[in-house]
Amino acid sequence: MTETSNAAESEAPLSGTDRTRLRRLQEEGRTDRAALHQVLAAGFLCHLGVVLDGAPMVVPTVYGATADTLYLHGSVASRSLVQAPEATVCVTVTHVDGLVLARSVFEHSVNYRCAMVYGVPRQVTDPVEKLEGLRVLTEQAAPGQWDYARRPNRKELAATTLLALDLAEASVKISADPPDDADTPDAALGLWAGQLPLRQSWDEPVADPALPSGIAAPAHIAGRTGTDYC
Template sequence: MDAPTERTRVKRLNKRARYDEETVHGILDAMPICTVGYVFGGAPYATPTLQWREGGHVYWHGSSASRMLEACEEAQVCLTVSIIDGFVMARSAFNHSCNYRSVMVFGTARKVSDPAEKEARLRAFTEGLWPGRWDMLRQMTAQELKATTVLSLSLDEASAKVRSGPPGDDEEDYALPVWAGVIPVRQQVLSPVDDPRLMPGLTPPEHIRRFKIG
């Protein structure tokens, strides 16, 4: 990652800014859900989708007929990821906040055109979430691969913003008889539910039982 640019430099509450790879990569790796902002037909759109990171690039995929993917290819986009860790309850409404981790990435989205590379990226996506699953699945057909588009975005222009800890009240407000603190928030993965058409005797493999995000 490069030094912050005018687009990535955090201006509001810049003490929460992080520009280091460890923080940016960690947030992207912890939350597969992202939002991609782009322009289509002269109007702004923001589409939620799944993302994954490999090295200094972030990827997302979808149908080759997707309007979003078509609009993003070779175009300027903004990809964001957010994780909420808690609601911060202060002694005044003004000082309420959230504990969170977020990332913004700017740049030109590139299409992964080589079929072998595209399949490798999709394998990495699957294996990153559920190690060992790709090899147990039916092989992807040439038509399925053709029907899937994978886009790539460099992390050269990215920044993170993080808040943690208790509320920051005005000094005189600490004497008020008002409860203050943090309501922690976490995303919970529940036990897997069998497909009703599952073959008899099959149980969730280890990569399903141990799956977690956050």
């Protein structure tokens, strides 16, 4: 697991800043924005990194992505969103696609897709953009719910912090390769080597126990069952 499993820290530039410059394992770096948007579009959960009192804090949270903006939200009481204003954050989205099982432990790794976005988030106060950002964020996780569920009212909007992060400074790493020790002396060990893919898919919807009988899950929810996530 040594060489590439945490290699997402070495990434290719979309922006060319120092922290997104490629440092190691250049073959895994992707420079195109299409790859960034593919990775972002495949998920809905990110890990938001902030600095609080000099220490890092990494929090899972949902996101929504447009062509140029990543939206994050949370309670107005949220430490990670509100207590770190006008400071750089790092948002990382990772999809784990499987294990790479090589002949040697050293060459073991993980196949994954990872996007890292850096920037100083902007707090969205304009009510039109705030509602639109929440729509994007809701639809990213649960397509169809914005038109189906009751939308946020004024009081709920006031209780919600929405942050917008430019997708200007970002990097993408995609690793999707078989083990690469087939051409080493370890091949003579006669061991099996390959990949063990990991699949994430949606199960059957589970109705709220408090739901009155006779209300079926709508097609935009029930239709996801059995389909792959990310």
